[in-house]
Ligand code: CTP
C-alpha cells in the first residue's frame with residue numbers, strides 16, 4: 525500500500541477538491557444528474573494525499589470509497605456543494621474543482637412524488653451558482669484549478685473558460701461516447717497563463733500525479 529509522503533511535492537500543502545456529479549431534485553424520488561463517475565477527482569485526491577497534501581474532498585454522489593487519509597464531505601446538490609466549498613476554502617493553498625456541477629436546478633422541487641396523471645411535461649429551471657468562479661473572486665484565494673469537459677473545440681473552449689472564470693489553470697478533456705466520463709483512460713490538456721501541454725492518454729491515477737506535479741511547480745513559483 526502507498527503511504528503518505530511527508531517529503532512529497534505537496535508536503536505541508538492544504539488542498540480542497542470537489543468531485544463527482546451533483547443531483548438536483550425534481551421530487552422526492554427523481555433528480556437531474558450527469559454522467560460523472562467522480563473517478564478523476566478521486567484519483568487526484570488520492571494522489572495529492574500520497575504527495576503529502578492535507579486533502580479535503582467535497583464529493584457529490586458517487587460509488588467510490590474514500591481515499592486513504594482524505595477528509596471527505598458528502599453533498600448532493602450544487603447548492604450544498606457551494607456552501608461546503610465556501611465553508612472550507614479559507615486558508616487552503618490549492619482548490620481543484622473537478623466536480624461536474626449541474627448548471628441549473630429545478631426552481632421548486634415538488635414535496636410529493638409527481639404523479640403521471642398530472643401530465644406535467646415541463647420543468648422550470650434556474651441557474652446554480654458557479655462555484656469555481658465565485659472562489660476565484662475571493663480575496664486571498666488559493667491557487668485555483670478548474671476542469672473543462674468539452675465535446676468539441678476542446679482547447680478553444682477551455683482557454684476561454686479559464687479566462688472567463690479567472691482560474692490559474694484549467695484541465696480540459698474531451699467527453700462524449702467512450703471518452704472522459706465513465707472511462708478509465710483519459711487525456712488532459714493543461715492550460716495556464718503561460719503554459720499549455722497535453723498529458724496522456726493514460727489511466728486517471730497517472731494523469732492525476734502528473735497534473736499535481738504541474739500544480740505544485742506553479743504554486744511553488746508563486747512564492
Ligand atoms: N463549475 C462550478 N460550478 C458550476 C459549474 C461549473 O464550480 N456551477 C466548475 C467545474 O467544477 C469545472 C469548471 O467549472 O471546474 C467548468 O465546468 P463546465 O461545466 O465545463 O463549465 P461551464 O462554465 O458550466 O460551461 P458549460 O457547461 O456551458 O460548458
Ligand code: CA
Nearest residue numbers: 624625626627
Ligand atoms: Ca456546466
